[in-house]
Structure formats: C-alpha cells, structure tokens
Amino acid sequence: MAYFLQLVFAGAAQGCIYALIGLGFSIIFKASQVINFAQGELLLVGTYVVASAVLNWHLPFLLALPLGLLVTIVIGLVFERLVLRRMIGRPPFTVLMITIGLDIILRTLVIVGWGSRTIPAATPFSVTSGFNVASVHLGSSDLWTIGVTIVLCIALYYFFRHTRYGLAMRATALDQEAALAMGIDVRNVYALAWGLAAAITTLGGVLLAIDSLAIDPNFGNAALVAFPAIILGGLDSVSGAVVGGVIIGLTSVLTAGYESRLPAVVGTGLHEVTPYLIMILILMIRPYGLFGSRKVERV
Amino acid sequence: MIATREPGRSRLRQELPREAEPPRLLGSLARWLWLGVGVLALLLFFSLASDDWFTIVNYCLIAAIATLALNLLSGYTGQISLGLAFFMGLGGYTAALLGGNPPAGPLDPWGLGLPVFIWLPAAGLVAALVGALIGPSALRLRGFYLGIVTLALVFIGNYLFRNLSFITGGPQGRNFPVPAFGGFSLDQQNSILGVALTSGQQYFLLILVVLLLSALFVYNLSRSRVGRAMRAVRDHEVGAAIMGVNLFEVKMGAFVLSSFLAGVAGALYVSYARYVIPDYWSLSLSIQFVAAIIIGGIADVWGSILGAAFVFALPQVIDYFSLLPPSTGGGGLSSGDLNALLYGLLIIVFLLFEPGGVIGLVRRLRPAGPRPQTLGTSAGAGAGAGAGAETAKEGGESIEVVDLQQHVPGPGEERGSGGTGAS
Numbered sequence: 001m002a003y004f005l006q007l008v009f010a011g012a013a014q015g016c017i018y019a020l021i022g023l024g025f026s027i028i029f030k031a032s033q034v035i036n037f038a039q040g041e042l043l044l045v046g047t048y049v050v051a052s053a054v055l056n057w058h059l060p061f062l063l064a065l066p067l068g069l070l071v072t073i074v075i076g077l078v079f080e081r082l083v084l085r086r087m088i089g090r091p092p093f094t095v096l097m098i099t100i101g102l103d104i105i106l107r108t109l110v111i112v113g114w115g116s117r118t119i120p121a122a123t124p125f126s127v128t129s130g131f132n133v134a135s136v137h138l139g140s141s142d143l144w145t146i147g148v149t150i151v152l153c154i155a156l157y158y159f160f161r162h163t164r165y166g167l168a169m170r171a172t173a174l175d176q177e178a179a180l181a182m183g184i185d186v187r188n189v190y191a192l193a194w195g196l197a198a199a200i201t202t203l204g205g206v207l208l209a210i211d212s213l214a215i216d217p218n219f220g221n222a223a224l225v226a227f228p229a230i231i232l233g234g235l236d237s238v239s240g241a242v243v244g245g246v247i248i249g250l251t252s253v254l255t256a257g258y259e260s261r262l263p264a265v266v267g268t269g270l271h272e273v274t275p276y277l278i279m280i281l282i283l284m285i286r287p288y289g290l291f292g293s294r295k296v297e298r299v
Numbered sequence: 300m301i302a303t304r305e306p307g308r309s310r311l312r313q314e315l316p317r318e319a320e321p322p323r324l325l326g327s328l329a330r331w332l333w334l335g336v337g338v339l340a341l342l343l344f345f346s347l348a349s350d351d352w353f354t355i356v357n358y359c360l361i362a363a364i365a366t367l368a369l370n371l372l373s374g375y376t377g378q379i380s381l382g383l384a385f386f387m388g389l390g391g392y393t394a395a396l397l398g399g400n401p402p403a404g405p406l407d408p409w410g411l412g413l414p415v416f417i418w419l420p421a422a423g424l425v426a427a428l429v430g431a432l433i434g435p436s437a438l439r440l441r442g443f444y445l446g447i448v449t450l451a452l453v454f455i456g457n458y459l460f461r462n463l464s465f466i467t468g469g470p471q472g473r474n475f476p477v478p479a480f481g482g483f484s485l486d487q488q489n490s491i492l493g494v495a496l497t498s499g500q501q502y503f504l505l506i507l508v509v510l511l512l513s514a515l516f517v518y519n520l521s522r523s524r525v526g527r528a529m530r531a532v533r534d535h536e537v538g539a540a541i542m543g544v545n546l547f548e549v550k551m552g553a554f555v556l557s558s559f560l561a562g563v564a565g566a567l568y569v570s571y572a573r574y575v576i577p578d579y580w581s582l583s584l585s586i587q588f589v590a591a592i593i594i595g596g597i598a599d600v601w602g603s604i605l606g607a608a609f610v611f612a613l614p615q616v617i618d619y620f621s622l623l624p625p626s627t628g629g630g631g632l633s634s635g636d637l638n639a640l641l642y643g644l645l646i647i648v649f650l651l652f653e654p655g656g657v658i659g660l661v662r663r664l665r666p667a668g669p670r671p672q673t674l675g676t677s678a679g680a681g682a683g684a685g686a687g688a689e690t691a692k693e694g695g696e697s698i699e700v701v702d703l704q705q706h707v708p709g710p711g712e713e714r715g716s717g718g719t720g721a722s
Contacts, residue, residue: 035443086651092442093379097593098650100586104643112636224454224582227447235443267462276451283448284436 015249020204031193040223046202076198234292353499377533382449388580390562426562472576596656
C-alpha cells in the first residue's frame, strides 16, 4: 500500500509537469489553432540555459530560472512575429510543418552549443530532501512541482476570467472576427499566447529536469508525452490539459512501478507507450477529448 | 498564369504546386531529351564513381523511395503523417525475418533465409496490411490529430521492436545476410553480361530499379482519376466529397500504398546496411522525410528525389570532402548538425516563400516552354471549363472548385476516365 501511495505521489508530480507542458500547447492552440511542435525544443533550450547559468556562470537558481524563461519567451515571440504571423490562414499541415522546422533548428543549436552528452541539471534542492508521511517519502522537488502547478493554475484561472488580456484571449479563441470588431488587437493576443505558453512550458521543463537530475538533447521529447495529455483533456480546453496531464502522469508512473510484476510477455518500456495507448483509445471513443468542445475539427 | 502570385488570390491557392496535373511523362521532345540526359548521367556515374560514392548514392536512393511514400500520403493526399519510420521498420523487420539467416543459437533472432524476390515484396505487403488495419481508425481523424496518432505509432513501434527480440534481436539489433540472386551474392564482384560489377554497383542497380518502378507508379497514379481525387481531398475535403469522391477510399488507398512503399524502402535499407537496431526507426527519421518532401517539393516525384538527396546525402558529401571536423559529442558543428540546421531553416523558408519546394522554384524560374495545360493554355479545352472557372471565381467562397477545374484533361489528352465530374 505504501508502495502504491508512493507511486501515486510520484505520478501526480509527473502529471503536473505534463499538465504544465500541455497548458503551453493548449494556450497556443486555443489562441491560434496551431499545434506547436517545437514546444519540446523551447523547453529544451530553456532547461539548458538554466543549467548553464547555474553550473557554468554560477548564478543562483532563482536568477537562472527567469533568465531561462526570458530566453524561451523571446524565441517564442520572435518566431510568432517573423514566421507564424505570415502563416495565418494556411492549412494546418503547413503550419505544423513549419513548427517542425523550428523544432529541428532549436534542437540542433542545443547540440552544437552544448554537445550531445548528458549534463547535470540545475537543482535548488538536494535529491534526498523532503519528509516522510507514514512511510511515504514526499520529496521536496515533487512537492514544489505540485505546489507550483496548483498556484499557476489558480493564477491562470484568474487571468482568463478576470483580467483584460485574459478575456481578450478567450474572446479571440471564441470568435476571431467578433473579437476584432470589439477592438481587440488579435496580433497582441497571439504574441501573448506564445509568450505565456513558452514560459509555462519551460517552467515545466525545469521542474522535470530537477526531478530527473540530468538533461540531454532528447530531453525535449518530454513534450511529446504531453500530446496524449492534451488530446485526453481536449485540445482546446485549458483545464482539460491539466486533468489530462495528471491522468497521463499517474498511469505512466504506475505502469512503470508495476511493470516488473506484469507477465514477461509485456517486456520492458511499457510505461513509455501507455500514454500513447490511452490517447489512441480516447481518440477512438471521444475524439474531442474529455473536456474539449465537439466543434474542434468540424468543417 | 498560375506561376505568378496575385494579391487577390486565396492563400489556399498558393499552397498548390504550380502544375496541378503533371504533364505526360514523355509528352514532348524536351522531355525525351531530358530522359536522354538522365540516362547518360546515370551511365557516367555508374562507370566512373568510386565505391564510396555508391554508398552515399545508394542510401540516398533508398531514402527517395521512402520520400515518395510520404509524398503520396502527405503531399498528394494532404494527410499529415509522422509515422513513416514505423512502416519502414515493419518492412525492415519483415525482410529480416524472411530473409535473415536461420538462428545458430537459441538466443539468435529467427530467420527463414528466403531469397530477395520473396522478402522484398513481402516487406511492402506486411507494411501495407498493417496500414490497412490501422487506417480505418486513424483516418477518421483529420489534420493535427492524424499527425499526433501517427507520432504515437512511432513510439509504440519502437516499444514493439525493442521487445520482439525473436524477430528484431532486441535493443542490440540483428544482422542481415547479403542478398543473393541465385548464385550471385551482392557483396562480391560479379559479372553480368560480361561486365564486371562491384558490390556497390549491383546494389545500385537493384535499388535504382525499385526506385524507378516506385516513381513511375506514383507519377502515373498522380495523373489518373485516383490522383485527381487525392488532390481534391487534399485541397478541400468537403468539396471533394460533393464532387463524388469517396473520401474514405481515397485516404485509405493513399495510406496503404504509402505504407507499402515505406515497407519496401525499410527492407532495402536493412538489406543494404546489413544491420539494424530498433532505435533507427525513430521520430527523427520520420521528420527527416517530412523535411525532404517540403524542401524537394510537395506532390512531386522529382521533388521527392531531390529532397531525399538534399536531406540524406548532404552530410555524407560534407564528410566525404572532410569539410567539417567529425562530431565528438562535445558540441561544435558537425556535418550532420550543419545539415539539420540547413534543412530546418529551409523548411521554414520554403513554406513561407515557395511552398512548391526546390522543384517549384525550378519551375518558376524555367522559361515558358511546353507547359501542361493550365487555365491559360487550355483555353481551347472548351468554353465550358473556362466559363465554369470564371463563375466559380466570382462565386468567392468556392475557390476550390477552380482548382478542380484545372484537373480536367485538355483536348489533346482526353481520357474520359475522370475529371469530367468536375465541370
């Protein structure tokens, strides 16, 4: 039972990370109907900058983190301004492909700049810190992850409900032309969405790096696991991304924890594909996800 | 003419390759001349190149087959797929299972030792079969969703390939014997019709034949009723459905045929590399093919071949001439990195400024020669088609109908097989 609870705790923390990355996807999708394939590489660049700032330039973690966020926000904004803005109205195929182009460039730049070897991640905690509750170890990195996610979700909720820019974003997502007619500058909304998404995703990446202690150029693949999370929650649903992320994190960690007790036929690495299997199942039953609106892919 | 970009034109139109209906393959004198130049160039390369060059070119030709497969599905039919690596892997391991050596020990992967003319088509068939099984559920989804599901296929495939070690050899991989035709074994010098051929030259011939067959197939398909239906589905699904195109059949057909070609390419890769690990069939492999079709040219056979050459041969060529220091893993620019940077950048540049890819650029720069019928040149196609296009243009919201009009065969090549439904 303690083992199960331990896994649930770890799964929840992992799920929060997927939720953060998923939030990035769904904020951009909601604002501009674009799936940003380069999300993982934004996260990759961000974590590398934070790691370098702490380990090479000896900045304190709390200074390094905003620096990493700033770098990815700038990349996101520049890409949005220079490339994606020209792509408005093009078919999804083309827009997806162009973010793949950015993905390749960022990833290669990381390999050129930092090398393809594994490097240690920046972490403000020691690995073993934390405390025990009835034989379940609550590690401080996991606690921080869960705490940050909850705070961020509340902040986002407030932002989307009660602030000028949040309402502008929702209005744009609902009906772009009506939003324009109401005097909302849709271009600013796109830029805001990209900046916000880049920052949230990078935050998720930095938290994941703290958890996994080391990063390499494949680290950005974590964002690919957030795909199942957002599909599960519904592509255009911000709260769905959070719920989907937690479900995916829990199943993935629980599968990993019990994999050794499963029949040998299952082999190794099942936990790496359970998110995708769940996603395919969901797409067969409810293609618009648990919380998504039905109209998403209607003609 | 279609080549120029008019300000008032819808963005959708700009996505289209300039020659919506490819011309007849050998329809003009110029094309016969080009064929002659091509054959001559091949002969020159064949007799003069060193074995290093054959290695580069052979891999590149295999990649061209897979690029054609992706272009068939994504370029012609407009279905985003990131799952090409999965279908290549299926083909590769089918070939490995059927053509591999029988196991020497209990831990060795299985192999039946069958000859090349069994495992090569079988690899395509198995990939096509799996495509046919997955297709009905995957193709219900459109746009991004299909892309993400096919991405999931790559990961699920990698899990299967790593665990089905009796076929794949597990994470360490398995080897593959030298393909042999009767008494000829492709790894040593053989003489065919009195000409002594090196191993590289023999592989080159084998791969070239398969590539030519695939290219001819895709080219002819794109000029047929099915090809027009595929482009119609890409340009506007609802419009295509209204024209009487069976969306499901067309998408399934493209998916299955694309899987077949990908399987064949995977099998050729395994037989040429002679060793394969599950991690080879990765997402980044799929993405390289995406880069290849965008850079080379979407919905174009020559574009597929050019794109594959650019993405898959450039790093080897850079290495061959030692233009950059070898990669050490410690950072710095290696040939592979330079290539990746280039094709990442080119994807963005081409999609922004020249959605037709390199081949679109070439066609744009080419002086007006014998062109396929476009709306301008096919004025003689009857007032019916021309007038129809005009009204559709004025109609405003049915711009896609104009695109369908282009697919109506001109008077010179009336085939009565299709297209008439569009007018």
